[in-house]
Amino acid sequence: MNALISTALSGVVLMFVGLFVRNKQHIKFFAIAAIIIAFIANLAQFPSVELGSYTMYGMIEVSRFSVLFNAVALGATLLYFLLSGSEFEKVGEHVADYFALIFFILAGISLATTFSNLLMLFLAIEIMSIPQYVLAGTDRKNLKSNEASLKYFLMGSFSTGILLMGIALIYGAAGSFNITELGLGADSVHPLALCGIILMAFALAFKVSAVPFHFWTPDVYDGSPTVFTSFMATVVKAGGFVAFLRMFHVSFAGGAISEHWTLILSIITAATLILGNFSAVFQLSVKRMLAYSSIAQAGFMLFAVIAINQFAAQGIILYAAAYSIATIGVFAVLMKLKDYTFEGFNGLARKQPLLALAVTIFLFSLAGIPVTAGFFAKYFVLSAAIQHGHLLWLVIVGVLCAAISVYYYFRVIIAMYFKQGDPEVEPVSNGFKAALILAVALVLVLGLFPNLLIGCL
Amino acid sequence: MLTVLLILIPFIAGLIAFGLKGSGPKVLGMIASLASVAIAIGAGCTFHASPDKLSFVASWIPQLGSQFRVGLDGMGVMLCLLTAIAFLLVFITIYNRDIERPNGFYGLMLLSQAGLIGVFTAFDALQFYIFWELALIPVYFLCSMWGGEKRIPVTFKFFVYTFLGSLLMLVGIIYLYFQTPDHSFSWTSFTSLQLSMGDQKWLFWLFFVAFAIKMPVFPFHTWQPDTYDQSPTPVTMILSGVMVKMGLFGLLRWLMPVVPQGAAMWTDVAIVLSIIGIIYASCIAIVQSDLKRLIAYSSIAHIGLMSAAIFAHNEQSTQGVLLQMFNHGINIIGLWIIVEVIQNRLGVKNMDQLGGMARKAPRMAIFLVIISLANIGLPLTNGFIGEFLMFSGLFQYNHWFMAFAGLGIILAAVYTLNMVQKVIFGEGNTLTDNTTDLQPGETLALSLVVIMIFVLGVYPQPMLDLVSKVF
Numbered sequence: 001m002n003a004l005i006s007t008a009l010s011g012v013v014l015m016f017v018g019l020f021v022r023n024k025q026h027i028k029f030f031a032i033a034a035i036i037i038a039f040i041a042n043l044a045q046f047p048s049v050e051l052g053s054y055t056m057y058g059m060i061e062v063s064r065f066s067v068l069f070n071a072v073a074l075g076a077t078l079l080y081f082l083l084s085g086s087e088f089e090k091v092g093e094h095v096a097d098y099f100a101l102i103f104f105i106l107a108g109i110s111l112a113t114t115f116s117n118l119l120m121l122f123l124a125i126e127i128m129s130i131p132q133y134v135l136a137g138t139d140r141k142n143l144k145s146n147e148a149s150l151k152y153f154l155m156g157s158f159s160t161g162i163l164l165m166g167i168a169l170i171y172g173a174a175g176s177f178n179i180t181e182l183g184l185g186a187d188s189v190h191p192l193a194l195c196g197i198i199l200m201a202f203a204l205a206f207k208v209s210a211v212p213f214h215f216w217t218p219d220v221y222d223g224s225p226t227v228f229t230s231f232m233a234t235v236v237k238a239g240g241f242v243a244f245l246r247m248f249h250v251s252f253a254g255g256a257i258s259e260h261w262t263l264i265l266s267i268i269t270a271a272t273l274i275l276g277n278f279s280a281v282f283q284l285s286v287k288r289m290l291a292y293s294s295i296a297q298a299g300f301m302l303f304a305v306i307a308i309n310q311f312a313a314q315g316i317i318l319y320a321a322a323y324s325i326a327t328i329g330v331f332a333v334l335m336k337l338k339d340y341t342f343e344g345f346n347g348l349a350r351k352q353p354l355l356a357l358a359v360t361i362f363l364f365s366l367a368g369i370p371v372t373a374g375f376f377a378k379y380f381v382l383s384a385a386i387q388h389g390h391l392l393w394l395v396i397v398g399v400l401c402a403a404i405s406v407y408y409y410f411r412v413i414i415a416m417y418f419k420q421g422d423p424e425v426e427p428v429s430n431g432f433k434a435a436l437i438l439a440v441a442l443v444l445v446l447g448l449f450p451n452l453l454i455g456c457l
Numbered sequence: 458m459l460t461v462l463l464i465l466i467p468f469i470a471g472l473i474a475f476g477l478k479g480s481g482p483k484v485l486g487m488i489a490s491l492a493s494v495a496i497a498i499g500a501g502c503t504f505h506a507s508p509d510k511l512s513f514v515a516s517w518i519p520q521l522g523s524q525f526r527v528g529l530d531g532m533g534v535m536l537c538l539l540t541a542i543a544f545l546l547v548f549i550t551i552y553n554r555d556i557e558r559p560n561g562f563y564g565l566m567l568l569s570q571a572g573l574i575g576v577f578t579a580f581d582a583l584q585f586y587i588f589w590e591l592a593l594i595p596v597y598f599l600c601s602m603w604g605g606e607k608r609i610p611v612t613f614k615f616f617v618y619t620f621l622g623s624l625l626m627l628v629g630i631i632y633l634y635f636q637t638p639d640h641s642f643s644w645t646s647f648t649s650l651q652l653s654m655g656d657q658k659w660l661f662w663l664f665f666v667a668f669a670i671k672m673p674v675f676p677f678h679t680w681q682p683d684t685y686d687q688s689p690t691p692v693t694m695i696l697s698g699v700m701v702k703m704g705l706f707g708l709l710r711w712l713m714p715v716v717p718q719g720a721a722m723w724t725d726v727a728i729v730l731s732i733i734g735i736i737y738a739s740c741i742a743i744v745q746s747d748l749k750r751l752i753a754y755s756s757i758a759h760i761g762l763m764s765a766a767i768f769a770h771n772e773q774s775t776q777g778v779l780l781q782m783f784n785h786g787i788n789i790i791g792l793w794i795i796v797e798v799i800q801n802r803l804g805v806k807n808m809d810q811l812g813g814m815a816r817k818a819p820r821m822a823i824f825l826v827i828i829s830l831a832n833i834g835l836p837l838t839n840g841f842i843g844e845f846l847m848f849s850g851l852f853q854y855n856h857w858f859m860a861f862a863g864l865g866i867i868l869a870a871v872y873t874l875n876m877v878q879k880v881i882f883g884e885g886n887t888l889t890d891n892t893t894d895l896q897p898g899e900t901l902a903l904s905l906v907v908i909m910i911f912v913l914g915v916y917p918q919p920m921l922d923l924v925s926k927v928f
Contacts, residue, residue, distance in 0.1 A: 314520075369594065369620075370587040379631070386631045395628055403621035410613060418601050418609050451518050 001062050003042040003070040003110040010034035011103035018096025024089045031099040032081050038106070039074040042067060046456075058178060059117045066113035068456050069242055069317055073109050076235050076324035077102065079442075082435035083332035087227035091138050098138065101131035102231065109239035113246070118167045118177040121243060125163060125207060128239055129156050132232055136224040148223025155216045159206035166199030179251045189257050197252055197261050201268075204247070207240040210302060211271040214295050218279075221291035226340075229287070230331035233294045238320035241301045245316055253308045265306045266394055273299035273401040280408045287340045289408050290330065293366065296405060297323055300381050300398060306391065307384035314454040315380030321453060322373035322446060326362040329439045332432070333359050338424040342411055346421025352428065356416040358436045363409040365443050368402055373446035378402065380454075459500045460511050460527045463537055463574045466492050467544075471567030471595075475560050482563035486548045489567060493541035493574075501534045501923065512580070522634070522641040526581040531924045532709065532779055536577040536702060539786045542905075543698045544570050547691045549902040550794050554801065562603060569595035569695065576703050582630045582642040585711065586623065592700065593619055596692060603689040611683040618680045622667035629663035632656075633715065648714045657719030664712045665727065672704035672760045674727075675734030685753035690797040693749070697756045698790040702782050705760070708767050709778070720768065727768045728854075732861045734761035739868035743875070748796050748806040751876055752789065755832070758865050759785050765862055766847035774850020779924035781843030784831075784913060788840060791828040791906035795821060798899055799880070802892045808876065813885025818894040822881040824903040829877050831910045833869045839913035 010031075017030050045067050048054070053063030088095050108127030115121045133156060137149025167177075173193035174182040184193045206213035221229045252261060276296030283289040301319050304312040333355050337344050349356035365374030382398065385391040415421075446453060470489035474482040503510050512528030529537065544566070556562050572592030579585035593616065600612040630642070636656075637646040652660070670677040685693045713720050720727075738757035745751040763781055766774040798821060799814075800806055815822040831838035834845075844866070852859040895903065913920055 364594075370590045375587075379627070382628065383631050383634075386628065387635055392628075396625075399624040399628055400621070402624055403617055406617055406620055407613075410616070414601070414609055414613070417598070449518070451520050455520060 001056065001060065001114070002045045003038060003067075003074065004060075004107055004114070006034075006038040006041045007074075007103050007106040007110060010038060011100045011107060014096050014100040014103060018094065018100070021096070024095045027096045027099065028081070028085045028088070030096075031085065031102075032078070034103065035074060035078045035081060039071065039078060042070045042074055042110075055116055059120050060111075060114045061116040062114055064457055065313055065317070066110075068453075069113045069320065070110050072317055072321045072324070072453075073106065073235050073239060076238075076321065076328060077106060077231070079325060079435065079439055080231055080235070080328045083328060083432065083439065084227050084230055084335060087225075087335050091225045091227060092140065098135065098228075101135055104131045105231075105236055105239075109235065109242070112239050112243040115243070115246065116179055116250075118170065118179060121179075121247060122160075122164060122167060124243060125240075126160060128236060129160065129207070132156075132228075132236060135228040135232070136220055138228065139225045142223075144223035145225065148220045151216055151223075152220045155206070159203045159213070162199050162206075163203035166196045166203060169193070169196030169199065172196075179247065182251045184252060184255075184257050189260065193257065194260055197257070198264065200247065201261060201264060204240065204244045205268055208237055208244060208298050208301070209295050210268050210298050211275045211295065212268075214272070214276070217295055218288055218291040221294070222285070222288050226287060226331060226335050229291075230328055230335075233290065233331075234324035234327045237294065237298065238301075238316075238324060241298075241305070241316055241320070245305050245312065248305055249308050249312070258308070262306055262390075265302060266391065269299050269302040269306065270394055270397050272296070272302060273398055277401040277404045281404065283408070284342065285340045286334060286342060286345065286412060289342075289411075290327065290334075293405065293408065294327070296401065297366070299401065300378060303381040303385045303391075303394070303398065306394075307381075307388035309384055309387050311380050311384035311387055314457055315377065315384050317457065318373065318380050318446070318450055318454055319377040322365055322377040322443070325439050325442050326365040326372075326374060329362040329436065329443075330359055330366075332436065336426045336428060336432075338426075342415050343421065344423055345412055345415040346419040346423060348416040348421075348423050348425070351423060352425055354433055354436065355425070355428065358440050359416065360413050361440050361443055363412055365447070367406050367409045371444065371447045373443045373450070375447055376450040380450075458513060459496055459503060460529050460578050461513050462496055463493060463500065463541075464527070464571050464578065466496070467567040467574065468571035471564045471571060474564035474567055477560050480559075482559045483548070483552060486563040486567060487545075487552065490541060490545040490548050490570075493570070494538075494545050497534070497538040497541040500529055501538060504529060504531065504534050504923070517584075521583070522639065523583040524581055524641075524643065525584060526643055527575075527578040527584075528580045529578055532706070533577050535779065535783055535920070535923055536699075536706060537574055539702070539783050540570060540573050540577065540699050542909075543695060543786060543790055546790055546794065546902045546905060547694050549898050549905075550797060551691050552898045553896060557603070562599070565595040565599050566691070566695070569599070573699055573703070577706060580644040582633070582644070582647060582711070584642070586627055586630055589626075589703065590620075590623055592703065593623075596696065596700065599692045600684065600688040603692070605687040607683075608687045611680075611687040615680040615684040618670050618677070622670035622677075625663045626667035629660050632660065632663075644710070647711075650715065652716065652718075654718055654722075657716045658722060659719075661712070661716050661719030661723050664707070664716065665723070668704040668707040668712060669730075669764075670704075671707070672701050672764055673757065674704075674761060674764050675730050675737060675757070678734065678738070678757050681757060682750050682753040685756070686747065686749045690749075690793055690800060694790045694793040694797075697753070697793065698786040701756065701760055702786060705763055705767065705778065705782055708764065709775070713767070713770065720770070724768045724770070728765045728858055731761040731765035731768070732858060734758065735765070735862055735865040736868070739865055739872065742872040743868065745872075746808050748799070748808055748811075748876070748880070751808075751872060752792050752796065755869065755872060756789055758869065759789075759832075762844070762847060762862055762865055765858065766850055769851045769854035769858075771850050771853055773846050773853065776921065776924065777843050777846025777848075777850055780917060780920055781840075781847060783920060784839040784843050784910075787906055787909050787913075788828055788832045791824070791903060791910070792832065794899065794902055794906070795825050795828070798895060803888055805888065808879040810886070811880045811889055812883040813881070814889050814892060815881040817885065817890060817892045818881075820895050820900060824895075824907060825881060826877060827907050827910065828903075829873045831914070833873050834866060837911070837914045839910045839917070841914060842917045
């Protein structure tokens, strides 16, 4: 609740700050201060949920899970501001507005973690999405950015429509908007409910770019200014997953109905894993590779949605943290380079050993190699799926795909360390280096002691 | 605490080595490996007196039921000793070499030592998995940075193969974890599981593939000759002397006791694969003209015999494997040292370009002959006892298997003696006429190898005592 209020207020305040403050650096400091305040305000809510969750007006349910996930999202955004905040200035004039839009997205995410009413789910998804359409098109003079924005907007609106249709059908079947009172997990399956669930699954799968609803992803990520791609592919996507997880775990778990959607989601997951990974292998640009890898990673996060158990909740939080930190870090370094192709990374280790080492550790984390946070993230979602019992085939698909993912992640490492080249790198400030070291430290600490994060759940 | 020290010393020394300059890293490497050998010997003595002192348990991730749980039994002591000695031998051999970026090289070497010791001491499955991967990553960088011309694709193949195997093992580990009543990863919980036959049947493969890739056993071996060939020779020594033992160790520690019925069910398949590996690799070794590839294939053949003996699963064969794990490590490192010397002096590793070195480098020739004879298991050398026990165990299991595996000895004699002949006897050429004999460091390393060959060949009892308490 605190997160929702503080992020929404910060967004409004930042819009006005843009009117009065002309110095772009100062605006960034405002934004960083605001995110720190939001982070603390969110953590301050921990004592109130110590004993259990509470519902407000039947619309919002604040729980340990939501507070913890908001902490992860806000923390990752803070890291994002520290690492990439100065890139905002290069995109266009209205820096304060960009920051404000990011805060509005965060407000949407905090709503997505807490909704207990289908109406709120719809609002959360829309609040998350609309600022993204704008951000995708901020580089107004770039045709690719315009295309990205338009494509994203059209596809996004379409999926929202489907979501709304799904909500309407579920309301028709259950007679309630309250997600805890839907009572759809009974023995017999109402055909309206089943249609509704399928439509909702499709709409949410679109939001998290799961196959076959992923077609927008590479183009939008590639066309948007890189600094916003970094945010869209990480924090926002994790927010989408939380909405997905919450909806399906609270409302559609158990009974005959879960068998239906488990099968559909399993097929979507397998397709996402296979297509995301295989497509990533053939990319020439690191930015597009990361776009496809984000699809592949979505496949792993979907494990958590399908498996309904304690490991799933822990897994999604750890996954969100591990994946966001690592991807934001890689993107931050990417933006310092002139050339986004794999060749652009050639010889980076000699020129900028710190950047190369950081990228290596981030990529290790994305690949799920031990002692990085990514290992335990994958571990938890795999555990969730194995504990589920009927998903072993999916686990094996996931494992094979994880081995494929090593191929494209390591291409970057090979380019940096083992190939000769002289990459053009923008000057790197000490502040950037410090933030990068912080991110690396977070990845390693969570890789050694994941209980620091999931222990709070 | 000794066990923890065994991991910590190379780990910390490795981290420090990255920051050192000049001859700092190699001095540190030498000190760290000497200390490791001393502690490993100390652990061996403690093991006889009070084995309980060697285990150490600390809380790690309580939510998962995973603990930092290390310990040593006879097999662990033996493998830690082998690891420590192997690294010492490598560091002695390359002490006078000029290595590019020595801080990175020694740092990564020491980190891989820490990873290896971690694997051999882990009594918690999750920790075992993590160390298993940690041993691999420094080696990946070592091979890719300091290796031969085709190092990058070759090492990459090695990494992907091993990583895939490890992930399958991880799935197995997680599955077993859910089966344990106390939800723990400890070795005791895993081994006391009462798994159904259906589970054991497929769990076996998840583990077996991971270990088979690492050893490697036919048909999972294709990464190995290329990787041995392209890696810098000091790294090849570690790969073939110690790292392949991770696979054998995995079979003995984690596969056989945890899924015994699954193993029993697939025994014949596993032994047949191993025997195919022995004969196939030996035949390829015979026609090899590249020295490094020849030794790589000979290693596949030797490992094949050990894996067959593990699956024969009787007291004699297991004893033989345990003994041979140590002996094979020592012998093959000896062979690699000589290859390293030849490559260092002449810059070639093709046997057709060698010859007549016995006159120019007599000391090297003597060492090569002794180590080669040990490699084919001549009596009075260390190779004999282990192979004898393994064959006798295999014979008890099935006469035919033993007969086919025995072909490996004959073939080994063919390719090894052929190699000796081509390398050191015959006519010299302009290249080999200019060679020089061993330097003091190399002589020292090879002398240590030969001393161990004879001591263990004549009096293997202490080593047998050490490993006899395992099963």
